[in-house]
Amino acid sequence: MVRVQAKTMNYEPVIGLEVHIELGTHSKMFCACSANYFGAKPNTHTCPICLGLPGAMPKANRVAIEYAQKLGLALSCQVQLSSKFDRKNYFYPDLVKGFQISQYDLPFSQKGFLLISEVSLVGKMKKIDITRAHLEEDTGKLTHATVNGKRVTLIDFNRSGVPLLEVVSEPDMTSAEEAKAYAQKLQQIVRYLEISDADMEKGSMRIEPNISLRPIRHPEPFDETQDKLREGSKTKDQDSSSTTQNDRQLPNYKVELKNINSFKFAEKAIEYEIKRQSEILDQGETPVQETRGWNEAKSLTFSQRTKELAHDYRYFPEPDLPPFVANSAQISKLKRSLPELPDAKLAKFKSKYKLSDYDAGILTYERNLADFFQEAYKAYPKGQPKRLANWLIGELAHQLNEEGKTVKETSLLPASLAELLYMMDQGKITAVVGKEIFAQMIKTGKAPRSLIKDLKVKIISQDELAKIVGAVLRENPQAIADYQKGKSQILDFLIGQVQRQTKGTADPNLVRTKIIEKIAKDN
C-alpha cells in the first residue's frame, strides 16, 4: 500500500486598515469655506486657499486639531504635545497645490489600540493596535463625463481642503470579519465623540484594507515510517509537538484595496482577495504589490496601479504653518471632556442596569440612544431597567423606523417616556393606549399627560375599577365557583366582562390581578 503524503498549505491573512474620516467641522481644514459639501452645487464652496491660487496660504482649523486629539485620546494613543504639518508633494489634477498638507513624522497621535469582540469566542475581546492618527486635507473630486460629445474629466473642488483624519492600524487582523468589526468599532467611537458622521455612503468614512497572506505549515498526516525517518533527521528547530508552524514575519508584499463603499463590500472584497492571493501563492508565485479596486457589479478586485514600495513624496515641514505646541494641562482637560466611550458604556449597562449582552449592545450602539436610556431611567428609578430597555428596543425602534428618524431628531423627552411607563405600571392606561400615546409623543414631543387630554383618553381610577370588578363578580357567581374549582381559563371571561364595562380603559393584567385578589379576599 502506498501512503499518499499530502502537504497542506494554509494561509493566515494579514490585514491592516487605513481609515479616512472626514471631520464634521463647520470649516475646511485650512480655510473658512464650508466643509459641509454633500449635495452642494459643484465649485460653490471654494476660495483662493482651497483652490490653490497663487499667493494663497493655509490657516489651520483649531477645531479639527481638537477633534484629532480627541480621537487619539479615545484610542488610548500617545498624543503629541509638539506636532507639525508636512507637505506631501505629488501631481494630480484633484490636488490643487501640487502637494497635500498632511503629517509625516510627528502626527497628532501614535501607538494606540481598540478592542473588538473576538469573532470565534463570545465574550472575549481582541486588541487591534493602532499605529497612528494624523490630520490632512482632502482633495477635489474627479468625475468622468461626456460634454459636447467629448470625453472629459470634470473636477469639483468643494471637497478640496476638507479635514481628514487618517487612522492607520497595525496589520493585526486575520479575517474579513475582524476587519469589519474593527471598522465598525472605529465608526462607533468616532460617532460617540461627535467629530464626524462617519457615513460610508456619503463618503465621510473611507476604508482601505491592506491584505497579504502568510503561510501556515501543517504537518503531514501521521505516518510511522516517516516519523521514524524524521526522528533521525530532526534539527533542534523543529518541535514535533506543535501543531502549526507560522512564519511570524510580515509577508514581502501587500495589496491595497480601494473603492469600497460599505462594510459589506469590504468584507466581500477582502474575502475575494484572500482567495485570489492564496491561488497565486499556491502556484509558488508572489502576488504583485499593487492597488486594486473593488468592482461590486462583477464581485472582483482589479488592478488599478502598481504601488511602488515607497512613493517619493519629498516630505518636508510645511513652512507656512508654525509647529503646534500643546501643554499637558490642555491635553488633560481635553481627556476629561471626552464622553463615556462605547466599551465603558456597555460594561456599565450590564453591571449597573443588569441588562443582557444583547440589550446592552443594542442600547449602547448609538450614543444618543444610550444617553436617552440613562436620562429616562433617572426619571424612572422605581421601574425595572429591563422594562425601559424593552420599550426602547421594541416600541421606540419600531416608531423611529416608521418616522424614518433617529431619537435625536424627534422631540421626545426621556422624562416623558418615564412618565408614560409609570402610568402603564399603575394601570391608569392600557398597553395598547400607551403605544398610541407613545407614537404621538414621538411625533409631537408633547408629554403623556397633555396628549391624554388631547386624545380624550379615558383613564379609569382605582376606585371605579374596584367597583366594576365587584359588580362583575357579583353577577357571575358560577364563574367564581368554576375558578375556585381550578378552571383558571374562566378568568379570561371575567376579564372580558370587566373590559366591556370599562370600555377597554383598564389594563388587562391589572384587571386579572384585581379579580384574583377580590376572589381571594371575599372567599
Added chain:
Amino acid sequence: MNDLNLAELTIKKASQLLATKQVKAKELTAAFLKRAHHLNKKLNCYITICDEIAINQAEKVDQLIADNQKLPPLAGIPIAIKDLFSTRGIKTTAASKVLENYIPVYDATVVDRLRGSNTIFIGKTNQDAWAHGSSGENSDFGPTKNPYDPGRVPGGSSSGSAAALAASTCLVATGTDTGGSIRLPAAFCNLVGLKPTYGRVSRYGIIAMASSLDSIGHFTKTVYDNALVLNVTAGQDDFDSTTSSHRPNDYTKDIDRGVGGLKIGLPSQYYEKLDEKIKKTIMGAAKKLENLGAKIVDVSLPHTEYGVATYYIIQPSEVSSNLARYDGIRFGYDRSKFQAEAKRRIILGTYTLSAGYYDAYYLKAMKVKRLIRQDFVKAFTKVDALICPVAPTLPFKFAEKVNDPLAMYLSDIYTVNANLAGVPSLALPCGFVLGLPVGMQIIGSDFSEKLLYRVGYAYEQETKWYECKPKL
C-alpha cells in the same frame, strides 16, 4: 506739473502738496502716468500700467480732500507694485509666460492695506520671473534697464520696481526680498530699500518663492518715506500664520533721534574680499556715522561663508514645491511655459528634497541656517546694528552674468544671510563709483526696523544721496 518737479518729489512732499490743495490728486496721477508711459519704452519697468484704475482712485482722493475728510497717510501717493503681488482685477504675471493672462480674484493683504490707505496704483512692475534672479534678466517680458545707465542691470529680482521709482514714475514701489531682491536693486539704483524682519509684513496673496525666507518690503527715495509705508504694511495677519504678533511701532516717530551712543559693527567676513572701491565707499559711510556719534566696532559672523550654499539648497527646495500648483488647469498656462531659470530651480529643488538626499541637503541646510542666525543673535548682544556691503560689484552690464548661473548666484553673497537669519536690513545709498550707485545695508535684530531707520536717517541727512538723479 513738469517732469523735473516729479523727480524732486518725495511722499512727504507730495502729501503736503495734496493736503494743502496745491495740487489735485488727479493732476499728480496724470503726470506720473504720462511719465511712466514715456519712460517705459526705454526702461521696460512696467508690465501693466493702470491708467483707468489710477485715475479712478485719484478722483476718490480728490473727493475726500474736497469734503475735508481726514486723509490716510499715503492718500494720493502713486505706487508701483511688483507683479508678484495679487491685485484683484489687475493682471498679475510674476513676469512669467505661465501667468501671462492671469487676473486674480482677490488682493494680497498688503495690497488691501495700500488700497485702504488710498494709494494710487500706477502699475505692476517687471521682475525676474518668479523672483528667480539678481539682475532682472530672467523676465519673460524682456529685461528692465537701469535708469542710471540703461546698458546695465538695475538689479533683481525687483528690477522693475527699483527702476520705476529711480526714474520717478511713482513715489514708492513694492518688492520682495528672499535672498536680496530688494536690497540689491536698491543699491544699484540709488534707492532706500527695506527687507523687514521675516513675519513683520504679511505674505498672503504674494506669489510664494521660498516660504521660509520671503520678506515683503518696499523702495522709496528717502528713509522717512520708507518708514511711512512700513506703518501701513506692517502687522499681524490672520491669513498668514507666519506673521508675528509683535506689535508694530510708529516707525516715523523719533526717526531723527540720531546715532549718539549706538554701537555699530562691521563684520570682518563681509569686507575680506570686497571690491576696493566699494569697500572705500562703505568705510566712508561708517566714518560719517562715527562722526555723528556712533561707535564703530569689529565683529565676526563666522558662518558667513556657508550662506550662499545654504540658501541655494533651501530656496530651490521650497520653490520646487511652491511652483507645483501651476498646472494650467484652474488658471494660467501649462508648465511648458516655464523658462530656463525656473526649470533649473525646480529640478534642483526636487533633487534636494528627494528620498536619499533630503537629509544630506535640505535637512543639513536647515541646521546650518540656524547656526547662521545664531551668529547674528550673538553679534547683537555686542552691537546695536551692523553695516555691510550689499553687492560685490557695481551694477554690471547686460549678459555679463546671465549665462553663468553660478556667477549670478554669487551676486547674493552679502544679502542671503539676513534672509536665512530672518533679521531686518535697510539698504540705502552711500555714494557713487564711476558714476554708478553704491549701496550699503544696515542690519539689525528682529523687529528693530525703527532703529535701522534712525541710523539710516542720520546718515542720509548728512549726505542726501537721494538728490542725485539719473539722466533721463
